[in-house]
Amino acid sequence: METRLNAGLAEYLIALGDDELILSHRDSEWCGHAPILEEDIAFANLAVDELGHARLWYELAAELLDEDKERFPDHLAYFRDASEWRNVQLVSLPNGDWAFSVLRRYLFDVLEVERLRGLKQSSYKPLAEAAAKIYNEELYHVRHGRAWLPRLGLGTEESHRRMQTALNDLWPFTPQLFQALPGESELSGVVPTTPGLEAEWRTKVVADLASANLNPPEKSNPMNRPRTQQTEHMMDLLSESQMVARANVEARW
Amino acid sequence: MVRNPDSRGAISLQDIWRALDDVVDPEIPVVSLVEMGIIRDVMEVGGRIVVKMTPTFAGCPALEVMESDIRARLEKMGIDLVDVVRALDPPWTSDWISESARRKIKQIGLAPPQVHGGDFINVLDAPVTCPYCDSFNTTLKNSFGSTPCRMIYYCNNCSQPFEQFRPL
Ligand SMILES: [Zn+2]
Numbered sequence: 001m002e003t004r005l006n007a008g009l010a011e012y013l014i015a016l017g018d019d020e021l022i023l024s025h026r027d028s029e030w031c032g033h034a035p036i037l038e039e040d041i042a043f044a045n046l047a048v049d050e051l052g053h054a055r056l057w058y059e060l061a062a063e064l065l066d067e068d069k070e071r072f073p074d075h076l077a078y079f080r081d082a083s084e085w086r087n088v089q090l091v092s093l094p095n096g097d098w099a100f101s102v103l104r105r106y107l108f109d110v111l112e113v114e115r116l117r118g119l120k121q122s123s124y125k126p127l128a129e130a131a132a133k134i135y136n137e138e139l140y141h142v143r144h145g146r147a148w149l150p151r152l153g154l155g156t157e158e159s160h161r162r163m164q165t166a167l168n169d170l171w172p173f174t175p176q177l178f179q180a181l182p183g184e185s186e187l188s189g190v191v192p193t194t195p196g197l198e199a200e201w202r203t204k205v206v207a208d209l210a211s212a213n214l215n216p217p218e219k220s221n222p223m224n225r226p227r228t229q230q231t232e233h234m235m236d237l238l239s240e241s242q243m244v245a246r247a248n249v250e251a252r253w
Numbered sequence: 254m255v256r257n258p259d260s261r262g263a264i265s266l267q268d269i270w271r272a273l274d275d276v277v278d279p280e281i282p283v284v285s286l287v288e289m290g291i292i293r294d295v296m297e298v299g300g301r302i303v304v305k306m307t308p309t310f311a312g313c314p315a316l317e318v319m320e321s322d323i324r325a326r327l328e329k330m331g332i333d334l335v336d337v338v339r340a341l342d343p344p345w346t347s348d349w350i351s352e353s354a355r356r357k358i359k360q361i362g363l364a365p366p367q368v369h370g371g372d373f374i375n376v377l378d379a380p381v382t383c384p385y386c387d388s389f390n391t392t393l394k395n396s397f398g399s400t401p402c403r404m405i406y407y408c409n410n411c412s413q414p415f416e417q418f419r420p421l
Binding site for chain 2: 038039041042045046048049050051052053055056125129130132133134136137139140143144147
């Protein structure tokens with residue numbers, strides 16, 4: 001591929017990796033705090049999965065940019081300030097209650113599976129291979145999230161109220177999920193167009209939500225910011241996730 | 254053929270496969286990386302031994318340990334020019350877990366994954382046999398267990414919770 005395409009694809013992959021890494025960090029925060037032991041374990045393992053996916057995307061970006069495959073992912077994870085991250089705002093929002101975290105994951109995972117289905121067909125073979133690997137794992141993520149929707153949505157009055165509140169709070173952040181990613185405009189045939197994923201996502205999500213007696217809010221104020229704009233929560237998140245690496249830059253783990 | 258420095262003669266690729274069968278899966282130490290289908294290929298390229306491995310799960314935290322265990326085992330037979338390369342294609346599938354490994358996994362109370370022939374989604378709702386009493390009367394409790402590659406089940410027959418190695 002030409003250099004210009006390489007740079008565009010690398011930007012795209014870094015944005016994908018940023019989504020995964022920030023969500024992984026949020027999930028990991030449930031470790032030791034989740035409402036039941038099984039979910040404590042589940043969220044820790046979801047976080048491990050997403051961490052692995054972020055590393056795969058970053059490694060592919062490193063290859064395209066002729067960077068070191070070992071060091072570049074660490075550089076991206078630990079030595080960028082909030083303004084340099086390209087994740088969607090949805091993933092950096094604080095965990096809130098259990099309903100919020102489960103629903104956030106679900107909304108994100110359904111999109112991820114749709115995107116991976118497209119990426120599996122990528123004309124760039126290393127990307128198609130990584131997508132095939134990740135796709136299989138993400139099917140389990142969606143399954144996990146979907147199992148929780150009816151449990152909470154149809155559970156008790158309290159669990160339903162919390163789920164509907166979480167949905168109302170999360171919904172304004174979903175339009176940003178369907179913005180074209182950085183670099184995407186020049187990658188036709190290499191990646192699926194992100195706006196093109198919205199219809200399928202909406203059909204699936206609305207149907208699953210309805211079966212759990214949950215409804216997207218009719219009126220919501222979309223927080224459709226560009227990916228260059230981060231929430232105020234990113235600084236806190238990064239100060240925690242980067243603290244150790246920045247405390248001793250020379251350390252080897 | 255690779256020359257062995259302690260002059261036991263030539264080592265064949267078959268010898269190397271046999272040696273690699275001693276390298277155990279760090280998360281399930283009763284089975285080897287060969288039995289798990291994690292080691293995909295062993296080649297000799299320009300005097301170096303290239304071991305091709307594929308991760309069971311992309312984020313598997315044990316990959317580095319596996320790599321260094323492979324190197325250490327080959328070093329023990331005098332082979333130190335070793336490249337361990339990771340490949341994602343074709344993606345690892347639990348169908349590659351050998352019969353012997355399935356038996357050993359079951360012996361430690363971990364239900365082996367159902368064989369699916371390519372599309373694991375189709376077997377996800379199929380019954381899982383309890384590794385303790387062989388009953389089909391089991392219920393899925395969680396699609397994530399103590400590692401990303403395990404699920405938690407409960408046996409309604411012998412009242413024993415157990416984990417299954419996930420089909421993938
Ligand atoms: Zn049983």
